[in-house]
Amino acid sequence: MPSQKKKPSKKVGVTGHIVGRARFAKISAVEGITMSASMVKRARTSAAKGLSAEEIRKVIIRSYRKG
DSSP: OOOOOOOOOOOOOOOSOOOOHHHHHHHHHHTTOOOOHHHHHHHHHHHHHTOOHHHHHHHHHHHHHHO
């Protein structure tokens, strides 16, 4: 049985830049979107605890399911 040759994978470069929390808030404000006090508190608490993106999503979902 002939061996199959694997093609080398192409590495896709990531272009662009990361928008920080403060800059994102400014951009959102231009669009008329603001974070409520509870949203700001939840974001600060999550950052202080060092939660991963998946853990933060779970916290957000949990907070809306309670209400």
